[in-house]
Amino acid sequence: MSQSTSTQAADAPIISLHNVSKWYGQFQVLCAVDLDVRKGERVVVCGPSGSGKSTLIRCINRLEVHQEGRIFVKGLEMTDNVKNIDAIRRNIGMVFQNFNLFPHLTVLENLTLGPMLTRHMKKADAEDLAMHFLRKVRIPEQARKYPLQLSGGQQQRVAIARSLCMEPEIMLFDEPTSALDPEMIKEVLDTMIELAESGMTMIVVTHEMGFARTVADNVVFMADGRMVESAPPEEFFGNPREERTRTFLDQILKH
Amino acid sequence: MIDATPARDGQPSARRSKDLLYSEGFRAAAYQIALAAAVVFVGLFLYQNVVENLQRQNIATGFGFLREVSQFEIGETLINYSARDTYARALLVGLLNTLSVSAAGIVLATIIGFSVGIARVSNNWLLQRIATGYVEIVRNVPVILQVIFWAAVTRNLPAPRQALELWGLGFLSNRGLTFATPVADPAHGWMFLALVAGIALAGIGDRWARRHREATGKHVDMLWPSLAVVIGLPLVVWLAFGAPHLISFPERKGFSFVGGYTISPEFVALMTGISLYASGFIAEIVRAGIEATPKGQVEAARSIALRPRFIMRYVVLPQALRVIVPPLTSQYVSLIKNSSIAVVVGYPDLVNIGNTVMNQTGQAVEAIAVMMTVYLIISVVTSLLMNTYNRLVAIKER
Ligand SMILES: Nc1ncnc2c1ncn2[C@@H]1O[C@H](COP(=O)(O)OP(=O)(O)O)[C@@H](O)[C@H]1O
Numbered sequence: 001m002s003q004s005t006s007t008q009a010a011d012a013p014i015i016s017l018h019n020v021s022k023w024y025g026q027f028q029v030l031c032a033v034d035l036d037v038r039k040g041e042r043v044v045v046c047g048p049s050g051s052g053k054s055t056l057i058r059c060i061n062r063l064e065v066h067q068e069g070r071i072f073v074k075g076l077e078m079t080d081n082v083k084n085i086d087a088i089r090r091n092i093g094m095v096f097q098n099f100n101l102f103p104h105l106t107v108l109e110n111l112t113l114g115p116m117l118t119r120h121m122k123k124a125d126a127e128d129l130a131m132h133f134l135r136k137v138r139i140p141e142q143a144r145k146y147p148l149q150l151s152g153g154q155q156q157r158v159a160i161a162r163s164l165c166m167e168p169e170i171m172l173f174d175e176p177t178s179a180l181d182p183e184m185i186k187e188v189l190d191t192m193i194e195l196a197e198s199g200m201t202m203i204v205v206t207h208e209m210g211f212a213r214t215v216a217d218n219v220v221f222m223a224d225g226r227m228v229e230s231a232p233p234e235e236f237f238g239n240p241r242e243e244r245t246r247t248f249l250d251q252i253l254k255h
Numbered sequence: 256m257i258d259a260t261p262a263r264d265g266q267p268s269a270r271r272s273k274d275l276l277y278s279e280g281f282r283a284a285a286y287q288i289a290l291a292a293a294v295v296f297v298g299l300f301l302y303q304n305v306v307e308n309l310q311r312q313n314i315a316t317g318f319g320f321l322r323e324v325s326q327f328e329i330g331e332t333l334i335n336y337s338a339r340d341t342y343a344r345a346l347l348v349g350l351l352n353t354l355s356v357s358a359a360g361i362v363l364a365t366i367i368g369f370s371v372g373i374a375r376v377s378n379n380w381l382l383q384r385i386a387t388g389y390v391e392i393v394r395n396v397p398v399i400l401q402v403i404f405w406a407a408v409t410r411n412l413p414a415p416r417q418a419l420e421l422w423g424l425g426f427l428s429n430r431g432l433t434f435a436t437p438v439a440d441p442a443h444g445w446m447f448l449a450l451v452a453g454i455a456l457a458g459i460g461d462r463w464a465r466r467h468r469e470a471t472g473k474h475v476d477m478l479w480p481s482l483a484v485v486i487g488l489p490l491v492v493w494l495a496f497g498a499p500h501l502i503s504f505p506e507r508k509g510f511s512f513v514g515g516y517t518i519s520p521e522f523v524a525l526m527t528g529i530s531l532y533a534s535g536f537i538a539e540i541v542r543a544g545i546e547a548t549p550k551g552q553v554e555a556a557r558s559i560a561l562r563p564r565f566i567m568r569y570v571v572l573p574q575a576l577r578v579i580v581p582p583l584t585s586q587y588v589s590l591i592k593n594s595s596i597a598v599v600v601g602y603p604d605l606v607n608i609g610n611t612v613m614n615q616t617g618q619a620v621e622a623i624a625v626m627m628t629v630y631l632i633i634s635v636v637t638s639l640l641m642n643t644y645n646r647l648v649a650i651k652e653r
């Protein structure tokens with residue numbers, strides 16, 4: 001992290017994508033995407049299935065590799081440099097649709113694995129940290145259980161806590177409530193709202209438009225790998241500019 | 256689970272016994288008792304019959320024959336044995352042969368099985384096709400045919416004079432596989448012990464490093480120290496014994512070879528047959544194990560910045576092994592049992608020698624009892640180990 005990045009302007013974007021493109025074989029998933037996210041900003045990404053939302057946010061922590069354009073996180077460019085990848089990943093938490101908790105480890109072990117192995121914390125300190133975040137997501141009493149013994153909503157909150165244990169500055173969410181039964185969606189959204197209120201920088205792929213309205217600073221609409229529209233929620237929902245956005249919103253708000 | 260219907264107070268007794276009839280618990284117990292009674296009855300009946308028949312034919316019973324002299328030679332023995340030894344020792348020779356061909360077969364099957372299993376999920380199209388073809392062939396041709404095939408192959412290898420040379424290290428001929436070995440030396444036994452000690456030390460070091468890390472947060476990389484101690488200890492012992500480095504190279508001499516170590520064509524054929532057969536199943540087990548750890552697990556581990564080595568060790572391996580080890584062990588057990596096909600290629604394994612003993616003494620029941628007991632012990636020990644392993648690693652679900 002010895003790049004000349006410490007001299008960044010205070011309002012420089014913490015995440016910045018320039019002209020990012022990606023192909024799967026002949027198929028172009030991302031077409032020259034530009035995105036700037038400032039520290040503390042909350043961005044909600046929506047769009048039809050297959051439009052490249054997951055691919056976009058997965059490029060930000062290099063679970064996918066972009067082929068054209070440049071991605072910067074805190075001024076550090078995402079290249080194939082292992083050191084940079086490591087440093088960037090430490091600073092970005094990610095929450096998946098299917099939780100992806102480690103089923104062979106207890107909730108507590110799921111949370112302490114990263115801090116102990118990548119942040120070189122003592123076990124006792126890592127456990128204190130883990131309990132702190134389990135209290136934050138309101139399930140400290142589940143610490144000794146195994147993930148599959150919990151409900152979906154509880155599992156997703158554990159997954160959020162696992163990411164928080166790395167004490168990242170940025171959190172990415174890829175449809176965090178899509179795999180949940182309706183009665184559990186709220187508990188996860190509430191956790192996310194609290195996180196937003198604490199000032200976390202967040203990019204959230206979701207179709208929960210209520211969440212977007214209350215939490216987002218910016219709502220981005222993607223279609224066919226392109227960023228079609230990006231606006232603050234009042235404008236995005238009240239007066240969408242693009243025809244495609246309007247059609248999408250009509251479909252999604254009808255339900 | 257539905258509990259047995261609770262007894263209701265104040266009901267007439269006829270009604271209660273009817274409740275009992277419909278109770279799950281009562282039914283389960285009744286079936287068990289009936290089954291046990293049937294087994295005991297059939298067992299007693301058979302035993303009675305056998306004893307009566309044997310008495311009528313004046314055939315001796317009991318295990319006394321084991322101490323009698325066997326009067327037959329065995330072609331391949333790992334321990335000293337001659338026709339003047341007892342039947343018990345002949346059976347021991349057979350057991351050791353069974354164990355040695357099985358051990359070699361297990362090593363070979365594991366190496367091939369893991370390689371092919373990994374090739375099955377590789378991105379290389381050609382490699383993947385070849386691996387699939389291999390698995391289909393070795394799994395679907397009966398193992399006995401495969402052993403007979405390899406016996407024919409080894410029998411048709413050239414005579415020692417025209418033997419295939421293996422990079423100056425050995426020969427492949429119709430006399431079997433002959434290869435160079437270090438000349439026996441007392442150092443070897445000690446080196447083996449040093450190796451075992453080295454592995455144990457590496458294990459202890461690993462646990463220490465883990466505890467140290469948990470207590471202080473500091474990593475100590477134990478990879479190189481572990482390798483050093485595992486390789487180094489035997490090396491030190493070797494040097495301490497004056498570095499005995501005589502190697503016996505085989506040479507052609509007349510119709511045979513001198514020097515080196517020869518394993519017989521029967522051994523080669525049997526080992527190849529049973530291990531290739533098992534390797535097909537092992538390849539599938541390994542593939543299933545690899546595919547059983549979802550991609551999301553690795554992605555989640557990456558997203559908390561775990562390094563590839565830690566991902567392998569703490570996330571992928573623990574989950575893959577859970578899926579791989581139990582069926583793998585049962586493949587090992589069935590490979591050991593398949594080694595009893597030895598009789599078709601004339602390799603003197605336990606069953607082959609047991610047969611000879613049976614024919615000479617006429618004490619079929621006892622000879623079979625000995626063989627069955629041995630195989631039973633092997634299987635039971637394995638499944639006990641397996642159950643313990645499963646209990647230790649089971650993923651807890653609701
Ligand atoms: N590994 C892959 N190989 C080929 N195509 C893929 C792969 N992953 C995603 N795609 C394709 O890329 C497109 C975008 O996928 P994704 O980013 O998951 O969309 P979204 O999250 O918006 O539903 C989809 O058409 C999908 O089929």
Ligand SMILES: [Mg+2]
Pocket residue numbers: 053054055174175
């Ligand atoms: Mg998606």
